[in-house]
Amino acid sequence: MADNSKDDLLQLIKRVGAFLSLKFSNFPRDMNSRSVGAIAGLTLALVFTWRLLRVPSEPQRRQSKRQAPPASSSGVSTAETVNASSLGAINPTDDSRTQNVIDEFFQPVKVEKVTFFIPLQPTLGQIVRQRLSDGRKVTCRLLGVVLEESTPEELQKQATVRSSVLEVLLEITKFCDLYLMERVLDDESEKKVLVALEDAGVFTSGGLVKDKVLFCGTENGRTSFVRQLEPDWHIDSNPEITTQLARFIKYQLHISSVKLERPASNVFTAPFLEQFFGCV
Template sequence: MECGKKVTRQLLGVILEENTPEELQNQATVKSSVLEVVSEMTKYCNLYLMEGVLDDESQMRVLTALENAGIFTSGGLVKDKVLFCSTENGRMSFVWQLEPDWDIDSNPEITSQLARFIRHRLHITTKTERIASNVHSSSSLELFFTV
């Protein structure tokens, strides 16, 4: 991946073990396997993390999990670049307004809708579908960067 100036990335299922906003109401767990990738990306990219959450407590759980994992210190990410919204459309709006060079997401609908607006997209999925010519697919973030 040739990293551009700005990268947006979904948290659920990509950075976090949890896959739904409902799961974040109980816990937030950072995948240890992505820590090195996030750290490297923040060295070369203007990285934004974003997710839809159901309540303020879930938002705090996510921030605490990211902080405990060291993403804000060793990873170099700034807390102000972790964005929260209440809907998938809100997350899609964030991405669209930030106009990143790369967007990384696991939602096929968002990936498909933004494919024509975002230069490069990485769709995290277990399927081997190709949504558009500018959309790459991988089963995980860390696998995409080690291949």
């Protein structure tokens, strides 16, 4: 029994060797470590498979051993049988099983498709809402924030809307009730400001109307406007007004290149309005 097992194993190794010689005949001679590892893994798989395949064939072999060869067998038949065994004739059934094992080993590996999700950049509208903490009412000074001019005297000559702040201003009007306000010296200055805002397209979005542009003659008048409106945010460039309103307004944004010395915890500082929303 042990001799038969050894013979079967030897025949299997011969068949594997013959198949591998044919399979790798076109391969380069200098095979790398992966190729050697693949051949070693194939050999172990074949040995394991052979051990499984030989179990059901044991009864048939025992039965064939018990049967005596027929008396009428000629010497020629016996010689042919011996010659076939000595030459290692391949059983069609065993060869098919070996071929199936090798084919399964060399099947291509299926790699599942991996999907990568790239987070999208937030829109300006989303940034505005996040930075304003979903505030619903905003008051804002014009000089030095929305307009290029920084003093009421300059408004007597001209009024110019800063192009870089326009997009942010329009986004604020979509989510918030926005009021613009400024101190002016005469009625002509008011007209110049309204014309400049209208030419820039501030009133076309529907969120801001001319009635929400307020004018006063003193700085205290602007402070009174803010306290009466009770906004969630007030935007100003005057440090004195920012300090005075810190106790009454929930949040403030102070527009200045110079930071306040001791700002309250609810006061934020930025050089420009658009920079506070990450547009610069």
